[in-house]
Amino acid sequence: MTTTTNPDLASESAAPVRGQRWLVSLRALLRNPAHTAGLIIFILFLLIAIFGPMLAPYGVNEQIVEDARQAPSAAHWFGTDRLGRDVFSRVLLGARDIFSLAGLGTLVAVLVGTSLGLLSGYRGGLFDELLMRFFDSLLSLPALLLALLLLGTLGPSRQSVLLVIIVVYIPIVARVVRSVVLSVKTRGYIEAARVQGESSARILFREILPAVLPALAVEAALRFSYAIFLASSLGFLGVGVQPPSPDWGLMVKEARDNVSQTPWALWFPAGAISILVIAVNLLADGLKTLFRVED
Amino acid sequence: MAVPLLQLKDLSVAYRSRRGALRAVRDLSLEIAKGQTYGLVGESGSGKTTLALAVLNYLGKDGYIESGQVLFEGADMAALDEAGLRALWQGGMAHVPQNPFTALNPSMRIGEQVAEAIALNSEIDAPEIETRVLDLLAQVRLPDPARVARAYPHEISGGQQQRVIIAIALGRQPSLLVLDEPTTALDVTTEAVVLDLLRELVRDRDTAALYVSHNLGVVAGLTDRVAVLYASELVEDAPTKELYRQPLHPYTRGLLDSVPRLGQRKDVKPLQGIEGQIPSLTDLPSGCLFAPRCPLAIDQCWEERPPLDHPTPDRRVRCHRWPEILAGEVDAGRDAVEPIQVEDYQPETILTVEQLDVQYPIQRSLADVLAGEPARYVQVVDQLDLRIRSRETLGVVGESGSGKSSLARALIGLVAAEGGEVELLGVQLPARLDARSTETLAHLQMVFQNPEEALNPYLTIAESLRRPLRNLRGMSYAEAQAMVPQLLESVRLPAEYARRLPGQLSGGEKQRVAIARAFATHPDLLLADEPVSALDVSVQANILNLLAELQNEHDTAMLFIAHDIAVVGYLADRIAVMYLGQLMQQGPAEIIFDPPYHPYTEALLSAVPPPDPFVKQEHIRLSGEVPSAADPPSGCPFHTRCPRFLGDICVEQEPPWRETQDGKAIYCHIPIEELQAAQSPVLRFNGEGD
Numbered sequence: 008m009t010t011t012t013n014p015d016l017a018s019e020s021a022a023p024v025r026g027q028r029w030l031v032s033l034r035a036l037l038r039n040p041a042h043t044a045g046l047i048i049f050i051l052f053l054l055i056a057i058f059g060p061m062l063a064p065y066g067v068n069e070q071i072v073e074d075a076r077q078a079p080s081a082a083h084w085f086g087t088d089r090l091g092r093d094v095f096s097r098v099l100l101g102a103r104d105i106f107s108l109a110g111l112g113t114l115v116a117v118l119v120g121t122s123l124g125l126l127s128g129y130r131g132g133l134f135d136e137l138l139m140r141f142f143d144s145l146l147s148l149p150a151l152l153l154a155l156l157l158l159g160t161l162g163p164s165r166q167s168v169l170l171v172i173i174v175v176y177i178p179i180v181a182r183v184v185r186s187v188v189l190s191v192k193t194r195g196y197i198e199a200a201r202v203q204g205e206s207s208a209r210i211l212f213r214e215i216l217p218a219v220l221p222a223l224a225v226e227a228a229l230r231f232s233y234a235i236f237l238a239s240s241l242g243f244l245g246v247g248v249q250p251p252s253p254d255w256g257l258m259v260k261e262a263r264d265n266v267s268q269t270p271w272a273l274w275f276p277a278g279a280i281s282i283l284v285i286a287v288n289l290l291a292d293g294l295k296t297l298f299r300v301e302d
Numbered sequence: 303m304a305v306p307l308l309q310l311k312d313l314s315v316a317y318r319s320r321r322g323a324l325r326a327v328r329d330l331s332l333e334i335a336k337g338q339t340y341g342l343v344g345e346s347g348s349g350k351t352t353l354a355l356a357v358l359n360y361l362g363k364d365g366y367i368e369s370g371q372v373l374f375e376g377a378d379m380a381a382l383d384e385a386g387l388r389a390l391w392q393g394g395m396a397h398v399p400q401n402p403f404t405a406l407n408p409s410m411r412i413g414e415q416v417a418e419a420i421a422l423n424s425e426i427d428a429p430e431i432e433t434r435v436l437d438l439l440a441q442v443r444l445p446d447p448a449r450v451a452r453a454y455p456h457e458i459s460g461g462q463q464q465r466v467i468i469a470i471a472l473g474r475q476p477s478l479l480v481l482d483e484p485t486t487a488l489d490v491t492t493e494a495v496v497l498d499l500l501r502e503l504v505r506d507r508d509t510a511a512l513y514v515s516h517n518l519g520v521v522a523g524l525t526d527r528v529a530v531l532y533a534s535e536l537v538e539d540a541p542t543k544e545l546y547r548q549p550l551h552p553y554t555r556g557l558l559d560s561v562p563r564l565g566q567r568k569d570v571k572p573l574q575g576i577e578g579q580i581p582s583l584t585d586l587p588s589g590c591l592f593a594p595r596c597p598l599a600i601d602q603c604w605e606e607r608p609p610l611d612h613p614t615p616d617r618r619v620r621c622h623r624w625p626e627i628l629a630g631e632v633d634a635g636r637d638a639v640e641p642i643q644v645e646d647y648q649p650e651t652i653l654t655v656e657q658l659d660v661q662y663p664i665q666r667s668l669a670d671v672l673a674g675e676p677a678r679y680v681q682v683v684d685q686l687d688l689r690i691r692s693r694e695t696l697g698v699v700g701e702s703g704s705g706k707s708s709l710a711r712a713l714i715g716l717v718a719a720e721g722g723e724v725e726l727l728g729v730q731l732p733a734r735l736d737a738r739s740t741e742t743l744a745h746l747q748m749v750f751q752n753p754e755e756a757l758n759p760y761l762t763i764a765e766s767l768r769r770p771l772r773n774l775r776g777m778s779y780a781e782a783q784a785m786v787p788q789l790l791e792s793v794r795l796p797a798e799y800a801r802r803l804p805g806q807l808s809g810g811e812k813q814r815v816a817i818a819r820a821f822a823t824h825p826d827l828l829l830a831d832e833p834v835s836a837l838d839v840s841v842q843a844n845i846l847n848l849l850a851e852l853q854n855e856h857d858t859a860m861l862f863i864a865h866d867i868a869v870v871g872y873l874a875d876r877i878a879v880m881y882l883g884q885l886m887q888q889g890p891a892e893i894i895f896d897p898p899y900h901p902y903t904e905a906l907l908s909a910v911p912p913p914d915p916f917v918k919q920e921h922i923r924l925s926g927e928v929p930s931a932a933d934p935p936s937g938c939p940f941h942t943r944c945p946r947f948l949g950d951i952c953v954e955q956e957p958p959w960r961e962t963q964d965g966k967a968i969y970c971h972i973p974i975e976e977l978q979a980a981q982s983p984v985l986r987f988n989g990e991g992d
Contacts, residue, residue, distance in 0.1 A: 195755030198716055201735055203819070204743045204773035217760035 029297070036293040045289025052283050055099055056106040063096035068251050076269050086271035088262060094272050098279050101253035105283075108165065108248070109234035112172030116234075117227045120177040121219070124184025125211045129192055139185070142178035150175050150233075154241060163246045171241070172234045183226045184219050191218045221295040228291035232284045239280050255280050305376045306333040307510050308357065308478055313370035315349075315356045324583045325368065326352040328534045336477065337508040341525035341542065343515060343557070345838040347580045348531040350514045354482050357512060358397055359387055374478070392422045396471035400483040402463035406455040412439075412466050413451030419473035438469040442499055445926070459927050461492035465499065472503065479504075479511040485520060489701040490865065491924045494909035497524060498923065516839065518561050519911035522546055530554050533581050533591045536610065540617040543915050550619040550627050552596045552634035559635060560843040561913045562872040564985055565895050568642040568850050573872065574635060575843030579808050590622065598623050598634050642850045652859055653713075653827055655688035658722035660705070660712045660883075664932060680931045682708040684883035684939075686722070690827065695853065695860040697874025697891065699867045699906070703928050705883035706863045707751075710829045713861070714748045727826060744774040747825040749849075751832040753813035757804040763790070763815055764800035770822045789818040792855075793848060810841035814848065821852050828853065828860045835864065846873055867910055871895070879903050882931060882939040889966030895985060898977035900968045901946040907984040918986040938971065946972060946980070 036042050055062070065071070075091035077083055085094035127135045145153065154171045161167040191197065192215065200214050241247030242256025250257060255276040262272035315327040327349045334340045344350045355361050357372060359379050372379040374394060382390060391397075399405050407415060416435045420426075426434070439447035442465040455463055464484060471479060481500070485493040501524060504511055515521050521528055521542070528545050530538040530553065538551040549555040556576040566573070578595040587593055593603040600623070608622045626632045660683035666675060682705040690696045700706040712719040715735030724731045726746055732738055747770075750756045757766050764786045771782035787797035793814040804812055813833060820828055830849065834842040850873060853860050864870045870877055871891055878888040879900060887900035895907065908922040924943045929935050935942050941952035948971055957971045968974065 195750045195752055196758040199748075199750060199756055199816070199819070200758070200769070201716070202714055202743065202748050203770045204740055205769060214758055214761075217758075 032297045032299075035296045039293055041289045042293030045286045045291075045293065048282060048286035049290050052102055052286070053106070056102040059099040059103050063093075063099045065093040065096040067097060067100050067253050068092060069096075076265075079271055085275040086269065088258075088269055088272040089265050094258075094275050097253040097258060098255070098275050101255050101258065101276065102279070104248070104252060104254055105235055105238060108169060108238050109172065109231055112169050112238075113176065113227060113231045113234050115169075116173045116176035116230060117180050117223070119173070120180025121184050121216075121223060123177065124181035125188055125215060125219070127181065128185035128188030129207070129211055129215065135185075138181075142181060145174075145178045146182075150237060151240060154237060155244075155246065158241065158246045163241075163249055165248050165252075168238055168241055168247045172237060175237065176230050176234065180223075180226055180230065183222055187219045187222050188215055191215050217298075220298040224294040224298050225291050228287055228294055232287035232291070235280065235284055235287070307336045307338075307375060308332075308334040308512070309371075309373040309376075310353075310357070311371040311373065313353075313356065313372060314368040315352050315361065316366060316368045317352075318364045318366070321584060323368070326365075326534055326583060327356065327531075329370070330536050331370075332529060332536070332539070334478065334510050334512060337504070337510055338527065339504055339511045339513060339525045341513050341515065341521035341528040342531060343518060343521055343528060344531035345516060345557075345580055345840060347533065347583075349534040350531050351482055353531070354397075354480050354512060354514045358391070358395060358480055360397070392474055394476060395478045395480060396474050396476035398464075398467050398471055398479060398481045398484045400486055402460060402467045402484075402487070403455060405467055406463060408455050410454075411451065412453050412455065412458070416451070416466070416470055416473055419470045422474070434473070438473055439466070441472070441503075442466070442469045443495065444469075459492075461488050461496065461927070464488060464496055468496070468499065468503075472507075475507075477510060479509055480514075481511060482514045483516070486515070486517070489928075490867075491701060491905060491909045493520075494911070495923055497911065500524065517911065518557060518839070518913040522913055522915040523911045530557070533586060534583060535591055535620065536618070537592065537620045538618065540619075544617065546913075546915050548628075549634075550613060550617070550624045551592075551621050552598050552623075552627075553592050555634040556595075556840060558913065560839045562843075562846075562868040563914060564868045564871060564907070564910060564912055564917075566868070566872055567891070568847070568872055570641060572641050572847060573843035575845075575847065576840035577844075579810065579841070580838075590620075596634075598627075598632055642847065643854065650692050651689050652692045652727055653688070653690040653861075654723075654725040655686060655713070656723045656725075658683055658686040658688070658709070658712060658724065659720040660708045660717060661720045662717075678932060681934060682883050682931055683712060683719075684934070686883070686885060688878070688885070690859050690861060692826075693853075693857050693859050694875045695850075695862055695873055697870035697877045698861065698863045698880055699865065699870045699877065700880035701865060701906075701928065703882070703931065704880040705931070706880050707831055708883075709880070710748065710831045710861060710863055714746060714829055740774055744770075744823040745826045746829070747820040747823060747827075748829040748831065749813075749816055749820045749833045752836050753809045753816060754836070756816040757812055759804050761803075762800065763802050763804070763807075766804075766815065767800070767819055767822065770819055774823045785822075789822055790815075792821070792852065793818040808841075810837055810845060813837065813845055817845070817848060817852065821856055821858070824856050825858055828858050830860060830862045832864055833862075834869065835866070842869075849873065867894075867906060868912075879906065882929065882934055884939055885969060886940065887966070887968050889962070890964065893964055893966055895983070897981035897983060898962065898966070898968065898974055899981060899984070900940075900970055901944050901972075902940050904981060904984060905945065912985065914987075916987065920982065920984045922984070938969075948972065 070091045071087065072091045074083065074087050076089055077087045079086040083093050083095060085098060087093055123138065127138050153175055157171050157174060158167055161170065197210060197214055200210050205214065238247060239256030242254040243260045245260060248254040248257055258276035259273055262269060266273055310330055310332040313327060313330045314325060316323040316325045330353065342350045342353060352365065355365065356367060367380060374390065413435050416438055417431050420431050420434050435451055436447045439450055444450045444462055444465055450458060450462065485496050488496060497520065503509060513521065513525055525542050528540065528542050529536055530551065532553050538545065538549065538554045545554065546558065549558055559574040560576060562573055576595050581587060581591065589604040589606055590608050593599040596603065602622050608620050610618050610620045611624060612618055613624055613628055623632060627634060661679040661681055664678040664680060666677060686709065698706045698709065708717065711717045713724060715733065715738055718733040726742065731742060764783065767786050767789050768782040771777045771785055786800050790797055790799055795811060795814055833849065834845050837845060846869065862870060862873050871894060874891045876888065877891045877894045879886045879902065881902050886902045905922045905924050908920050912919065922945055926943050929942055937953045937955050938957045941947055944952065951971050957969050959967050959969055960974050961967045962974055968977065
């Protein structure tokens with residue numbers, strides 16, 4: 008119902024049977040052009056990440072010295088960098104790296120953050136208080152600053168970047184989950200479940216978690232897009248993934264020094280970052296319709 | 303006859319929605335004369351609120367008048383421009399909505415808001431306005447008008463807020479008051495005061511009123527005429543007394559049979575609820591809208607929409623069979639429900655509660671903690687003793703804040719009691735739910751108040767029903783799954799509901815599932831906390847009967863909590879009356895309506911609006927507000943409001959429990975004999991009714 012809150016109209020519901028729910032939700036998501044565009048671009052990038060090695064015409068670090076510093080052409084669609092590496096191939100192959108890095112980091116952060124958020128919100132008390140104050144102190148630092156601090160002690164490597172993503176995003180995910188738990192746990196059905204003898208674990212994961220999913224799906228997608236951003240930023244600053252990996256951020260950094268001679272070596276990895284981040288952001292908004300159930 | 307004050311001519315009102323126009327009121331004609339009080343009753347979804355809003359020309363941006371006219375003092379409201387409408391709202395009509403708090407501006411003092419209403423309508427100067435404000439606040443019986451005028455809305459109680467709204471409405475000196483369930487959010491003793499006030503104002507000022515309500519009791523006592531709405535249509539319209547004496551439409555009859563009268567009991571005269579539910583506006587039957595639920599429906603009813611006939615010049619009814627009903631040839635009453643047998647319960651006690659204390663801490667500020675202020679508590683249940691015998695139903699009545707819900711929550715363990723002992727079947731129960739054994743959980747189950755919240759919206763009905771079987775009866779998945787259809791059948795729901803999600807069920811159906819779930823473990827004691835208060839009356843009756851039947855079938859005892867004394871009286875074998883965390887009176891249900899009473903019970907019975915215009919009721923009204931449980935009165939907790947207040951003894955000493963010969967116990971300083979001599983029955987039936 009749009010704006011009316013008239014009780015006379017309240018008795019309407021034509022909710023579909025459970026099996027069709029996903030289909031209906033997907034259709035609702037596709038009705039919005041922005042969400043649809045996000046979904047299509049995301050799937051495209053995902054396919055590139057999976058099939059990149061089959062599609063790339065050249066190897067990651069294959070140097071064709073005679074073709075160095077070439078503008079985009081039929082032979083090198085995105086041109087070549089100053090070392091004679093094919094930018095198109097490197098962007099394609101970099102997709103897998105960024106997907107695995109940001110994806111794995113987000114996945115772990117979401118799993119740990121969700122568990123902590125559920126527990127913290129449901130248990131409450133001193134545990135909740137201590138954990139949240141600790142998270143607050145982490146959140147009080149800008150993400151990039153925290154990442155630099157961590158990398159300073161860990162040393163720059165792929166594993167370090169993964170850990171940074173996890174550490175930086177756990178508190179954020181936990182906070183989002185906790186806030187939903189706090190509003191759900193006082194609902195009658197949670198009390199009913201306790202009276203029915205449900206274990207705490209089951210109450211957390213079977214009774215409360217489904218209500219958290221819509222918000223969590225959005226948050227996870229946003230975290231994924233920011234993880235791409237964070238990993239690329241760290242690569243660009245030179246403290247993240249190290250050369251000669253085809254990391255997009257690293258590629259931008261390397262091309263920056265020669266931007267007057269090979270601007271294309273900067274455009275394409277930078278464009279790939281932006282487009283993927285924007286697409287995931289667009290998609291994030293639509294994701295909540297996939298998980299929501301009318302109560 | 304002169305021009306009626308308000309005239310609705312073939313009015314149809316619709317809402318724009320994604321699925322096209324939804325017609326919420328169709329072809330409705332109605333006339334309200336000057337000074338007349340018109341009741342508008344129907345279940346939720348009947349269109350009564352829409353009609354009220356259409357009268358006010360206040361439908362919002364999605365609602366519009368599709369056809370027909372609203373004539374106020376002979377002038378078509380649709381023709382009014384912005385300025386004309388404003389003039390109308392300022393002077394001609396005033397609206398009293400259901401929720402007073404959202405109608406008042408939270409950032410303005412009460413006095414200013416009342417003054418605004420007066421100033422709009424008359425040209426008097428500031429000091430005069432101020433006197434008028436205090437005048438009006440005094441007229442609506444607000445204690446200390448000067449203080450109320452300076453207060454902000456959140457600083458006064460809900461009942462006082464509603465009186466302020468009425469004061470604002472009166473400040474405009476309207477000729478028509480449109481009241482939309484103005485007392486539904488109030489406690490019964492407060493409601494009685496507000497209703498008295500309305501009755502008086504309508505009489506003294508010759509104001510007409512359109513009174514929208516689902517409460518047949520309130521309408522019976524207040525109105526001259528009643529219109530009954532069903533699924534957007536007017537089905538019956540008659541003078542109030544005639545309507546209650548001889549309803550001609552089966553729906554009206556069904557509504558009246560659904561509401562328990564004071565003193566009506568399940569084993570003598572069971573309630574007859576209406577089967578089914580109100581149709582959705584998008585999917586109305588093609589014949590008579592009520593045919594699918596009507597016990598008298600014949601083929602003609604399914605095929606042909608009945609016309610609105612005039613059985614007498616004064617009455618209208620939309621039914622094919624009214625002549626037969628009028629002549630007494632057919633009876634729309636249902637005999638489907640057999641009186642519910644009450645077997646002699648065994649005298650053994652299954653639940654013993656001694657000295658139960660429930661407290662909630664009051665949040666202290668950091669400054670208080672540092673200053674060493676002691677922690678403060680709200681004492682919601684205070685040293686309460688209670689016994690429930692095997693298979694009996696103990697009804698607990700009380701107004702909001704009496705601690706009745708906290709009592710149930712402490713018994714089930716959802717809040718940990720601070721002190722006292724609870725023994726179930728001879729086993730002492732730990733205060734906390736987590737510390738209780740599986741057997742205890744199975745023995746003691748609960749049905750919650752709000753069916754919308756009782757079931758997890760993400761779990762199928764089958765899964766919700768399987769859980770107690772698996773957790774508390776140790777069944778395997780397959781065994782539990784095999785039990786699901788049986789459980790659904792026990793609450794008269796089709797087996798295919800197992801696959802549905804709660805969002806696809808109506809409120810009554812959800813409550814049925816919640817009841818099936820509670821009975822799944824064959825509990826010895828069921829706690830039912832206001833299980834029907836959120837439901838429509840026609841559904842309410844069926845749920846009450848279902849509870850009583852299942853209780854008999856499972857040999858379960860029940861603690862039944864409600865604010866409605868008629869509902870408690872219908873279901874309970876014994877009744878306890880609660881006030882401020884303590885029991886005031888307890889005893890057999892059959893004699894609760896006879897004196898002697900505790901003075902609080904007496905006031906409560908006097909406040910309940912009986913759904914019967916022929917009942918004579920003693921007029922006892924409580925002054926003041928319920929004291930705060932953070933600072934309960936000394937001595938007798940009721941002494942601050944007691945109409946039979948004796949003096950210092952009530953303030954200084956806790957009263958004794960005094961018992962009558964027939965087993966009634968009263969917590970009062972006044973001896974039984976004196977109460978008996980001073981009190982007459984609060985309710986008298988003068989035989990004109992049924």
